[in-house]
Amino acid sequence: MAPSIAVENLNPKVLKCEYAVRGEIVIHAQRLQQQLQNQPGSLPFDELCRPPFLFLPSQILYCNIGNPQSLGQQPVTFFREVLALCDHPCLLEKEETKSLFSADAISRAKQILATIPGRATGAYSHSQGIKGLRDAIAAGISTRDGFPANADDIFITDGASPGVHMMMQLLIRNEKDGILCPIPQYPLYSASIALHGGALVPYYLDEKTGWGLEISDLKKQLEDARSKGIDVRALVVINPGNPTGQVLAEDNQCDIVKFCKNEGLILLADEVYQENIYVDNKKFNSFKKIARSMGYGEDDLPLVSFQSVSKGYYGECGKRGGYMEITGFSAPVREQIYKVASVNLCSNITGQILASLVMNPPKVGDESYASYKAEKDGILQSLARRAKALEDAFNNLEGISCNKAEGAMYLFPQIRLPQKAIEAAKAANKAPDAFYALRLLESTGIVVVPGSGFGQVPGTWHIRCTILPQEEKIPAVITRFKAFHEAFMAEYRD
Amino acid sequence: MAPSIAVENLNPKVLKCEYAVRGEIVIHAQRLQQQLQNQPGSLPFDELCRPPFLFLPSQILYCNIGNPQSLGQQPVTFFREVLALCDHPCLLEKEETKSLFSADAISRAKQILATIPGRATGAYSHSQGIKGLRDAIAAGISTRDGFPANADDIFITDGASPGVHMMMQLLIRNEKDGILCPIPQYPLYSASIALHGGALVPYYLDEKTGWGLEISDLKKQLEDARSKGIDVRALVVINPGNPTGQVLAEDNQCDIVKFCKNEGLILLADEVYQENIYVDNKKFNSFKKIARSMGYGEDDLPLVSFQSVSKGYYGECGKRGGYMEITGFSAPVREQIYKVASVNLCSNITGQILASLVMNPPKVGDESYASYKAEKDGILQSLARRAKALEDAFNNLEGISCNKAEGAMYLFPQIRLPQKAIEAAKAANKAPDAFYALRLLESTGIVVVPGSGFGQVPGTWHIRCTILPQEEKIPAVITRFKAFHEAFMAEYRD
Structure with missing residues (x-):
């Protein structure tokens, strides 16, 4: 043979x-x-x-x-305390534990275990992730944005990458389906589009203006792709930028949202660096917050926000946790996303717990707050x-x-x-x-x-x-x- | 729009x-x-x-x-002790830890942390998994089979499913590429083949003979598929069977190995139930052990063995750990597998550690051995x-x-x-x-x-x-x- x-x-x-x-x-x-x-x-x-x-x-x-x-870089102590307690819940019944762990880590672990059916951190969860953890993530998003978020819109994933793959798998039928991506881009996007056999439609960030994102260039590239018969399905925006490090200004984000709405594009917002801002004159705004601030609701714009425990100040890459928040998709489409998620059963529970923690870190008054804040x-x-x-x-x-x-x-x-x-x-x-x-x-x-x-x-x-x-x-x-x-x-x- | x-x-x-x-x-x-x-x-x-x-x-x-x-079902205590210690390594420096954890869990956690560069359980690892953990898995396979195993052949994955997807992604070019699957089969296979656009070539297990796998039926289905222009790339065997529960006899396994060699098929061996045997007259033999016992080496047969922490007596589904052992593939093909693995960076470290533990549980003489054995x-x-x-x-x-x-x-x-x-x-x-x-x-x-x-x-x-x-x-x-x-x-x- x-x-x-x-x-x-x-x-x-x-x-x-x-x-x-x-x-x-x-x-x-x-x-x-x-x-x-x-x-x-x-x-x-x-x-x-x-x-x-x-x-x-x-x-x-x-x-x-x-x-x-x-x-x-050292992990944040509070997060690791909670993970260790959830990995070995017997510890919660031991007296010595009180001297080894902070009181709020102990109470958080108990609270998390109570939301897991049967306290079973070794069981497959719901394919979108444990409901109680998705509730916590949704609460964290609401606090961040000042607009409501819904646990049913959260898909907890093994980091951001599997979420991106899932969306590409869903959207790309053949080489005539295009995804608008920034150039320079994080190569996950080019790799995923290649693996799913689609077309990467590039738009250039302008190096001279600090990697500015020009709507006129977006429009030009979109029209150019359409004239070649490409069905452009979605726009990828990475904010803060990777590899480019820029943080988008609010009015620029508004223009991007309007552009997606007008052109019928899904906005895929890579927001994994949302905690990594190093300049005083910029702040992170999620695209969902921007869209809702503009008065756009679910029906105006299909929007996916990717977040990860790998970045931010937490940097927990090896734990493979993250989520995507999906809004503006019809029920039948969401069923298909759920089905694809279910083929992989669920993301890892340690990563799921960590995703809920980074979206709900210790608060003023909690025993760990001062050390957490210092770290x-x-x-x-x-x-x-x-x-x-x-x-x-x-x-x-x-x-x-x-x-x-x-x-x-x-x-x-x-x-x-x-x-x-x-x-x-x-x-x-x-x-x-x-x-x-x-x-x-x-x-x-x-x-x-x-x-x-x-x-x-x-x-x-x-x-x-x-x-x-x-x-x-x-x-x-x-x-x-x-x-x-x-x-x-x-x-x-x- | x-x-x-x-x-x-x-x-x-x-x-x-x-x-x-x-x-x-x-x-x-x-x-x-x-x-x-x-x-x-x-x-x-x-x-x-x-x-x-x-x-x-x-x-x-x-x-x-x-x-x-x-x-x-309760998790095995020793495994969870080691995971908790690896999640929060500071515990290893505390005196109270000695009264909360078994001595061999403490020493195992130290040993594992020593193999992780910088003891960083929150870092992305090598895309195949942490080398020291792959060494441990390879040692466990050698002990199980009596034939050598190599850490370079191990790809640690988030459970068996991602490994199966990876192989399907690699092998399936279009609807003319076929994969021989048992009927009944575990629907991961049909789902993965559908997602990658290939052809599922069915072979029937014989219910009357306790779900026997007949080589004559395999041959018939293969020839039938080939006559329709299907390029049959691989044979999936699930042993012990899912959903059927049969354990293959050794001579049957030899025939399957010979069949794959003669027909130039890759053998995809789903061996995730290797610890779940309930009858005295049957035992689990890995297909690699069978092939090596027959004198077949790497060049004779491309073989992939899937294992998972989700099954066995451990049942740690939520931890998403597992591995595939890949033998008989050329270096250029392995590079492609590595590349696909690297696009997802690495599998979760908790799952990686657990995969090394289930392949190297406590041994006679270890403090935890008696309780581990009883569990x-x-x-x-x-x-x-x-x-x-x-x-x-x-x-x-x-x-x-x-x-x-x-x-x-x-x-x-x-x-x-x-x-x-x-x-x-x-x-x-x-x-x-x-x-x-x-x-x-x-x-x-x-x-x-x-x-x-x-x-x-x-x-x-x-x-x-x-x-x-x-x-x-x-x-x-x-x-x-x-x-x-x-x-x-x-x-x-x-």
Whole structure:
């Protein structure tokens, strides 16, 4: 028999899909990490691990992905106390527990267990998630927005990604169904659209105006796609932006909502960075709040908001929790969404509990409030300082310009690469920014993602770098990056 | 604008997909449960909640799905101790912890945390799962099979379902790609094949020989499919069987392995019930063990084994943990599987830890061993007694015959429905077994799944009923079922 499975006879949609944040460069980094383990000192950046350049023991610094706890961020104590108690409810009956856990964590765990049928944290739940936890999430959304939210509209998911996949699966029939996505975009969207065989319809964020979202460009791209026979189903907006870090202004959001209503588009709002705002003159507004403030109700606009426990100040990526809030969909369509959710039975209960906690953290008066507030503020203030330090450092380097990270967890500097570097990249069969990122990795152990993985205006080159290395390591990162960049430019300067 | 999203313009693959175990009957049950909450006493089976018929407080008894802890099964203490400690590692530094947790749970948690980079249980892991946990799973497989297993072959997943979806996504290009599935089958397979747009190629299990799997039927169905231009890519075998409960004999498994090798088929082995065996004359053998015992190596046969923390004696459905072990795939194909896994970043860490625990439970000499063993044996022996009691009860009813549950968690009795019942079902626009199951639900509060959701020989009718109600409730379930069935037959007898 011929080989029953070979790359040539795999699903071509799988072959087409790309996911840069865990792509070639990360696989190469893992190889280098292995090499360092087997032959310490065999790579030039080994010195990074010695004072004053104190990196992680792994010696590779992963700035490719928004994974705060992998770089040393500590989880919020209150959340973890509640999770531990829900994992092992017998603890609640023991006297010693009172000295090990805060009183409000104990009462919250009891309250959560009471909403779980049979207190069974090991049972499949309702396919949308445990009703009591969805009630808590809806209450958190109402408090945030000042408009009501409904537990029936909440689908708790294993992080935001499965929610995005579910919507793409629902909407995309064939390659003539299009989804408007920002460029640059988070590659989950391009990957998911490729896996489901649809068309990514790009609209460009304007780098010169701090990654502004122009309705005129949206309209132009929509009309262009329609003229090619693409049935554009939905608009993806990532706010705060990933990889671009901008926070949308309220009037801009109003225009986007109006645009979706007028054009009959579903608004897919990626709002996973809603807690990550680093500037005083901007604040997060959910698209649902904006739409309701404009007087638009359910019937005016189908809207999906994605939220995740992986981001914010919580950064609980490994717990895989999140939700999507779905409004403005007809009952028969919601039944189909429920059916798809039910094929995977339910999302993990630990993640479900955590999603309810991040939407309902301790309040003034609770025993944990002061420590919770200190942990939260400490993390967010430090992230703001790190973002600013890295942004300034990038802007001080030859040929690099970097917009402010108003929010999210990334900087996306543009690097004007010399022609000689572009030619060297071509000779190495790499995109120029991938070539730059690989050289950076090999010289410094710092892992960033080439802009080509996110999309960028043709002829421009970027990298995405998280702002997540521990604050005390930022000076070393900057020194090292600067040394690499100067050497690179010296080698390739035209 | 026309409505931007309506059932008519959804992905037709989604519309086509069906998932009976959480389908119409379960949604109806949830409605009834709501009704009982709002108007206690408004349904005839309300009396079930009073002695001697002591049902769950919810008054609806969900026997539709293998969800042990939802029906009162308690989690294994050792597993939950380790999870709680890993969720809140600060506990490991406290003196009181020693009196709250067993010593081996403490040392296991420390050992697990030491394998997680930065002890960060809240970080995204490697897309295949944490390397140290995969090492532990591979060691568990080696011990089970007596043949080596490799951590690089393990993909830890959020339960078995995402692994199955991943393989279907990889293999199915269009409606001409076929997957051989048993009939009856677990509807995850039909749902996943429908969602990915492939062809389910059925082979029938023989009810008369205790759901025997005949190679001659496999061959016939394969040739038949090929003659219609179907490219049959893989064979799904569920062992122990779901919904059918049979445990394959070793020589039968050898024949299946040979068949796959000769026909160039990938063997997709659903082995999630590997710990659920209730008869002395049968034992579980993994297909990998069988293949290696036959002298077949990696190059002879692409083989995927699915395992889950949801089943066995552990029954930790809500934790969403599991893995697939992939052998016999070329490096380029494995890279594609890795890529698809990476688009979802990683499975949840709690589930990952639990997957490592169920494959490496306490051993003789460990502090927890005796209590662990007692919990495990208690659950499995009770399940065996419940299976036997329900099987005997079904076989004592007019027109019902039921094969033994040698393994898994279900009985799948055949019900010979009278012609008048079949006509009444037709008038109500229901499949006859769905009609029967709905009547059963409305009369007794017992939720079972109609056989039509799993597939069955045309003209035969079945239901799937889990063996999971608590042992002390089994007599009440039987009494009630008997009363319903006799009344139903009296009403419709020809």
